[in-house]
Structure formats: C-alpha cells, structure tokens
Amino acid sequence: MDETISEGIIPKIGMGFETEVEAYDAYMKYAKATGFGTQKKTAHKDPITGNILDVSFYCCREGFRATNNRGVTVNNPRPEIRCGCKAMMKINGRYGGRFRIVKFVEEHNHELCGPEKSYMFRCFxxxxxxxxxxxxxxxxxxxxxxxxxxxxxxxxxxxxxxxxxxxxxxxxxxxxxxxxxxxxxxGGVLQYLQRMISEDPHFYYAIQLDVEDLITTLLYDETIETFDWLFGAFEDAMMGKRPKTILTDQDQAMSAALASKLPSTYHRLCVWHIFQNAAIHLSSVFSSFKNTFATDFSRCVYDFEEE
Missing domain, CATH: 1.10.10 (Arc Repressor Mutant, subunit A)
Known part of the structure; x- marks a missing residue:
C-alpha cells in the first residue's frame, strides 16, 4: 500500500492498495475512527479471469429501503436507518493489478455517532x-x-x-x-430426567426457563394457552412427575400458566433478573455511590450460598 489509512487519516484519490480486501480494511479503519458503518458493493469483474476490476465502499446509510410489494404485514419491522447518504470510496483495479482510489466522498447527510460508539455498527x-x-x-x-x-x-x-x-x-x-x-x-435433558425418575422414584428436579430459549426451540408465541400446553406436555414426558422448583425470567403469561398447571411447584425468579430489577429501582443509589454499592450489592446477590 502506498500510504496507510490510520485512525483520523482521510483517504485521498490516488492512494493505492495491493488487494481490494486491503482497501476495504483501510476504509473500515477510517469509518470506525470517524463514526459510521460501511457496506461493500462489487461493480465489475473481468469476464475472462473473474478478477475484481472496481469496488465501491459506502456508508451503511446509503440509498433507501426498497418497498415491500408482497403485501405481508410485518409486526416488528426494523427501524429505517438509510437516508440516501452519498459518502463513499471507489477503487479501481485496472492499474497493473493494483487498486487505487478513484473517487472519494467525505460528506455525510446525517450525524455521525463518534468513534466511541462505532463498535455497535454491524460491520465492526x-x-x-x-x-x-x-x-x-x-x-x-x-x-x-x-x-x-x-x-x-x-x-x-x-x-x-x-x-x-x-x-x-x-x-x-x-x-x-x-x-x-x-x-x-x-431430547438430552428429557432423556436424562426420565432415566433419573425411573432409577429413583424420590428424584426431584428444578427447571430454569428462559422465554427466548423456549420460543426459539418449542413455541410459536408467548400466550397462557401455549405455556399451558408446554407444561402439560412436559409433565407427561416426566410420567406425571412435577418439578419442585421452576425459575423463570418474569414472563407474565408463563407465571399464569404455572399457577394453573403446576400449582404445587415453587415458582422463583432467576437471580440475574432479580439483580436487574434492583438496579432499575435503586438506580439513584447505584449512581450516588458509583462502583462501591454496585460491587457490594453484586456480591450479596451472586457470591453467597446461604441466607
């Protein structure tokens, strides 16, 4: 590479690179230091060799979202971030196999996030x-x-x-x-529990349930009826054996289903969610005492095994 694009250095027309990957890495370094995300689009390839001839790197807010003509209603659409930003860098590889910057647009039509938050962009x-x-x-x-x-x-x-x-x-x-x-x-967990129950009729077990895990693996929604079915199916799989304790992530539908289907099971909240609730309700205390209260409180929650 003729010149190195380091943090804070703006690319210049004529700057050269050995490969398009090297050029993109350089633009990424510039973008991260400046405070915006990037995307890459290949324009032309050599029809004989298949080698890339020119590539353009854009701000991630380039262009606009395409209109969805399928007539499908999206319940939770992603927020629109594209606003037609013109910031970009184009490299051309028609110079003896090397890539040189042939076009560079520095200006953005939106506010930049700053380098301290650049890590949140998907490209990084x-x-x-x-x-x-x-x-x-x-x-x-x-x-x-x-x-x-x-x-x-x-x-x-x-x-x-x-x-x-x-x-x-x-x-x-x-x-x-x-x-x-x-x-x-x-089925590994179910098979293990079924084996333990068959071997020891006095075996009891505890379950920790996370709504996101359940939705990913078993369920289509988070309604009371769905959780009623889940706990009924789980009890059948355990040959009627009910868990003594269930830890959940405070999902209301799950709580209602537990009270209905497993009334004799102790329902407790996951310790991590308890800590997060405390952090919300005691936010003024956390901020007043800086790290000291947070450290002591964390030890009380996580580091003790008895009351």
Whole structure:
C-alpha cells in the first residue's frame, strides 16, 4: 500500500492498495475512527479471469429501503436507518493489478455517532473462533450470558474493544442451540430426567426457563394457552412427575400458566433478573455511590450460598 489509512487519516484519490480486501480494511479503519458503518458493493469483474476490476465502499446509510410489494404485514419491522447518504470510496483495479482510489466522498447527510460508539455498527461486530470457544467453555460452567459478556469485556478493557455485543452473543447461543436440536440433541435433558425418575422414584428436579430459549426451540408465541400446553406436555414426558422448583425470567403469561398447571411447584425468579430489577429501582443509589454499592450489592446477590 502506498500510504496507510490510520485512525483520523482521510483517504485521498490516488492512494493505492495491493488487494481490494486491503482497501476495504483501510476504509473500515477510517469509518470506525470517524463514526459510521460501511457496506461493500462489487461493480465489475473481468469476464475472462473473474478478477475484481472496481469496488465501491459506502456508508451503511446509503440509498433507501426498497418497498415491500408482497403485501405481508410485518409486526416488528426494523427501524429505517438509510437516508440516501452519498459518502463513499471507489477503487479501481485496472492499474497493473493494483487498486487505487478513484473517487472519494467525505460528506455525510446525517450525524455521525463518534468513534466511541462505532463498535455497535454491524460491520465492526464479529465473534472470533477464540471468542466462541471462550463462550462455549463459560456456558458449560453454567454462566449466564450477561456474566459471560461482562467478564470478556473486562479482559479487553471495555465492550467497545470486544468486537461483538450482547445481541451478537445471544444470536450465537441461539444458533448453537438450533444446530444442536437439528442434530438430535434436544431430547438430552428429557432423556436424562426420565432415566433419573425411573432409577429413583424420590428424584426431584428444578427447571430454569428462559422465554427466548423456549420460543426459539418449542413455541410459536408467548400466550397462557401455549405455556399451558408446554407444561402439560412436559409433565407427561416426566410420567406425571412435577418439578419442585421452576425459575423463570418474569414472563407474565408463563407465571399464569404455572399457577394453573403446576400449582404445587415453587415458582422463583432467576437471580440475574432479580439483580436487574434492583438496579432499575435503586438506580439513584447505584449512581450516588458509583462502583462501591454496585460491587457490594453484586456480591450479596451472586457470591453467597446461604441466607
């Protein structure tokens, strides 16, 4: 590369790169330091060799969302962020195999987010293989997703340096569960509980239910009727054996169904959700005492095994 585009350096027409990947990485570095997301569009390829001849890199708010002509009503449409922004960089590879900037538009028609929030753009978020392995190990130890991402963020000096957000983590875990179900592992827990019940008639078990996990793997909606069916089917699978305790994420429909279908089962709330509720209702205390109260309160919630 003739010149290096580092943080704070604006690309210039004529600047050269060995590959289009190198050019895109450079534009990404510039975009992250400036405070906007990017997207890439390949325009032309050599019809004989298939080599890329020119590529354009755009702001992620380029163009406008296409009109949906299928007549389908979307219940939760994604927010519209595209506003016809013209900011872009175009490179041409017709110069002896090298790529040079032939067009660069710096101005945006919208406010930039600032470099401290750039990590939230989709183009800058990706879990590495090493990070996926770390997540798998932490999850196998029973860590909730909130604790996993908090610890990993501290290790790298903040979530802005992590490379992914809590949404990406939940998507990764959801995809992993879906693959396990397709591979036939979804019955593992049921088979284990059924075996334990058959071997020990006095065996009792506790269940922790997360609405998002249930919706992903079993259910189509979150109504009382659906949860009634779920708990009935689960009780049948357990040969009539009911759990002594169920931990949930405070879903109201699930609570109503539990009271109806499993009245003798103790219904308790997940400790993580308890902590989040406390943080909301005690927000003034958290802010007044900075990190000291948050640290002490976290130890009270998570680090003690007795009353």
């Amino acid at each position: 978020r990706q879990m590495s293989d090493v990070q996926q392995t770390q997540v798998d190990v932490a999850q196998s130890c029973g860590w909730p997703s909130k604790k996993i991402i908090d610890v990993m963020a501290k290790e790298v000096g903040g979530i802005q340096h992590l490379g992914f957000t809590h949404i990406d983590l939940k998507n990764y875990l959801r995809t992993k569960r879906t693959l396990e179900i397709k591979q036939g592992d979804s």
